[in-house]
Structure formats: structure tokens, C-alpha cells
Amino acid sequence: MGEIQRGESLLFLTDEQIRQGIEAIYFAYRSLLSEPDRILETMEYGRAHHRAVHFINRAPGTTVTNLLEILGVTKQSLNRVLRTLIEDGLVESRIGKHDKRERNLFLTDKGRALESELSDPQRERMRRAYREAGPEAVSGFRKLLEAMMDTELQIKYASMRENKDT
Secondary structure, X not given: OHHHHHHHHHOOOOHHHXXXXXXXXXXXXXXXXXXXXXXXXXXXXXXXXHHHHHHHHHOOXXXXXXXXXXXXXXXXXXXXXXXHHHHOOOEEEEEOOOOOOOEEEEEOHHHHHHHHHHHHHHHHHHHHHHXXXXXXHHHHHHHHHHHHOOHHHHHHHHHXXXXXXX
16 A cells, blocks of 8 residues: 555656756766766766767677667767777777678777776766665666656667676
8 A cells, every 4th residue: 555655646746846856867967977077088088988988888899870879979979989989999890790881899908998997986876876775766766767768768778788688
């Protein structure tokens, strides 16, 4: 009964409660990115570089086309980011084995070291927050985030999770 009442009460949030939720997401996002932003600034890189490194690390061999879909940026913008990452020895671009038009992306050892330097503080922040919030909150948080995603991004996210779970 308590579970139903809690769930039902969430259906009647005020605009102010919704605004507070949006603000909490904004400030949490800023905090989550604060340490990586400091590191990226010293390298004259931006968040687009971080996102590219993250997703290439997540799926080694991913194609440029797939990365474009995940990041939702223009081809021109991604090419600028990839060019600097390749020139700086962080990413390697290989011609596809099955389709010679494809470019498969891999992090180099230097790229994996940067990914770890950028993401380790984020993973630790998430671990701390999850531990403090508890398992029910963790599950609810993921459900909330997934429910906020556009349908095509929900599908992409689920696909990425499936590929890593196997």
C-alpha cells in the first residue's frame, strides 16, 4: 500500500517541484563534469572530445557513422574533434574490414589513459552518490533518466547496454 501511495503522489508534482528537479539535474551535471572540464581545459579540448573518447572507449571499433548517431552532432563538428584526437595520438582510425568505406575508431594507449583520467572522477562521484542514495534510489534514478529520453535515444541506450551486458 505504501508503494502505491508514493507512486501516486509523484503523479501530482507541482510546477515548483518540477523546476527543482530540473535545477537539480543541471547542478548535478555541472558537478559531474567539473573535474573532466578542468583537465580538458589544460589540453585545449572541450566536452565534445570527452564524449567522443568516452563512447569510443565504450565500443572499440565503433564507426564514425555510429558515433555521429550517438553524439547527435554534425559530421563537420565530429570530424574536427576526431582530427585533433587522431593528430594528438589519442584515437586511431582504421579502414573497415567488411566495408572499406567505413572508418573504425579505437583509442590508443594514450587515449585510454586520458579516458581514465577524465572518467575515473566521474565514476567515483557516481559510486559515492549511489552508495549514499541506496539501491532503490539507483533503480529509480535510471528509470527516471530513461523515461526522460526521446524514444530513439532510449533504443540506442538499450542497445548499448545490451552490447555491454553480453
